[in-house]
Amino acid sequence: MNWLMQNVDRIAMLAGRQAAYSLMPIAVGLLLSVPLGRLFNVTGRMRSILIALCGALYAIPSLPLLMLLPSLLGTKILSPVNLEVALTIYAVALLAQSCANALASVDPELIDAAAAIGYGRMRRFLDVELPQAGPVILAGLRVVSASSISLITVGSLTGVESLGSLFLEGYQRDFPLEIITGIIATLAIALVYDRALVWLGDLLMPWRRAERRASTREENDE
Template identity: 50%
Template sequence: MVWLWQNLELVLGLALDHARLSVAPVLVSFIASIPLGWLANQSRVLRTILLTLGGVLFTIPSIALFVTLPVILGTRILDEINVVVALSIYAVAVMVRGSADAFASVSKDVIGSSTAVGYSRWGRFWGVELPLAGPVLLASLRVVSVTTVSLLSVGSLIGVTTLGYLFLDGYQRSFPTEVVIGIAFTVIIALIFDAVLVTIGRILMPYTRALPTSSRASVTRVAAEVTS
C-alpha cells in the first residue's frame, strides 16, 4: 500500500493509458461485427467462411502479430497503433461468432411477421433484427471488453505503456506488490468497462427482461461459449 501511494502518479498514468488503449478495440469489434454477424446469417457458406476466419485469426500468437503488423501497416515497431490493431483483430474474431449467434437468435416468426406488416429490408434491420439481437450482442461484447483489457498488458512486452509494465517491472525486481497492484487495477478497469456496457444496454434496451426466455437463455449460452 505504501508503494502504491508513493507511485500513485505512475500507476494512475498507466491505468489511464491502459483504459484509453482498450476502448478502440472494443468499439471497432462492435461496429465491425454487426454487418459481419448479419452476413453470416444470410447463407450457410458465408457463415462457415466468417466463423472459420474468426477462429483462425484468434489463434495467431499475439507477440507474432505485434511484430508483423508494423511491416504490414508501415508503422514503427513501438507505435501503440500496432497493439490497438492487433487487439481489434482478436476482438473482431470473437465478436463475429457472438454477433452471428445474436442475429440467429432473432425469431424467424417475428422477422416474417414484420415483413408481412410492411417493414422494408432496411427498416426491419434497424427496427427489428438489431434491437432483438441486442441482448446477445451485449453479452458477447462484455466478454470481449474484459478479454481486451486483460490482453492489453502484453503490449508492455513491446514497449507500449500499459499496466503490463507493473507486471514486468515487479517480476524483474522480484517485487510481488507491484504485480498485485497491476492485477488489481486491470480488474478495476475491466469492471468499470463492464458496468458502462451494462448501463448503456439498460438504457438502449429497456425491453430485455420482457424478451422470451429462449433469447435470454442464449445470452447465457453465448457468454459461456465465448469464455470457455
C-alpha cells in the same frame, strides 16, 4: 506500502492509458462485427467456414501478431497503433461470431410479420432483428471488453506502456507488490467497463430491466 504511495501518479497514468487503449477495439469491433455477422448469415454454406476463420484468427498468439503488424502497417515497433489494430482484430474475430449467432436466433416469424406490415429490409434489421439480438450481442461485447483490457498488458512487451509495465518491472525486481497492484488495477478497469456496458445495454434495451424484475419476482414468489 511506501512504494504504493510514492507511485500513485504513475499507477493512475498507466491505468488511464490502459482504459484509453481499450476504447477503440471495443467500439470499432462492434461497428464492424454487426454487419459482418449479418453477412455471415446470408452466405449459406460459407457461414460455418467464415465463423471457423474468425475462430482461427482469434487463436493467433498476440505477441507474434504485435511483432508482425509494424511491417504490414508501416508503423514503428513501439507505436501504440500496432496494439490498437491487434486488439481490434481480436475483437472482430470474437464478436462477429456472437453477432452472427445472435442474429440467426431471431424468430423468423417476427421478421415475416414486420415484412408483412411493410417494413423494408433495413428497417426490419434496425427495428426488429437488432433489438431481438441485442442481449446476446451485449454478452459477446462484455467478453470482448474483458479480453481487450487483459490483452493490453501484453503490449508492454513491445514498449507500449500500460499496467503491464508493472508486471514486467515487478517480475524483474522480484517485487510482488508491483505485480499485485497491476493485477488489481486491471481487474478494476475491466469491472468498470463491464458495468458501463451493462448500464448502456439497459439504456438502449429498457425491456431487459423489466425482464430482470419479472424474473426476480418469480424467484421471490417461489
